[in-house]
Amino acid sequence: MNRWQRSLKDKIRDIPDFPRPGILFKDITPLVKDPSALRLAIHHLVHPFVDAPVTVVAGMEARGFIFGSLAAWELGVGFVPLRKPGKLPYDVQSVSYALEYGESTLEAHVDAFGPGDKVLLVDDLLATGGTARASCNLVESLGAEVLALAFVIELEALEARRHLADYPLHSLLKL
Secondary structure (H helix, E strand, C coil), X not given: CCHHHHHHXXXXXXXXXXXXXXXXXXXXXXXXXXXXXXXXXXXXXXXXXXXXXXXXXXXXXXXXXXHHHHHHHHHXXXXXXXXXXXXXXXXXXXEEEEECCEEEEEEEECCCCCXXXXXXXXXXXXXXXXXHHHHHXXXXXCCCEEEEEEEEEECHHHCHHHHCXXXXXXXXXXX
């Protein structure tokens, strides 16, 4: 782990038994509160995609909104939120999926993506890959192409990469 990765890792706090017993939650609140750490994370998150043909960034609810919107701004493209049910006011496409501690659903407006869109999916954490895989399915069901996925943290022991082998995957910290 290099110096900038150590400085980001130092800004992530572990919360045991949240949201359920046995889960070690990675809290990114100290990282996003620190403007230098947040700038550093966004710089390294988007760096591999600066010259890529990204047309839109999508972020998964909720912390993916933080990193995704800043990544979109940095890349000079638009941002699409992938939301929990009932949060979007227009016609939606939905996808349901399993989490490491339950089930969930993501939605996007039916006109959020289209043919020719090349999407960078962004979130704070890659755990089992359920949310990421569902996000890929949602984007593709709306006619767009998933160009790559980018995460601040990847929990390597959960082996999510095997569920996402069809996509380029970039993570800043492998914990």
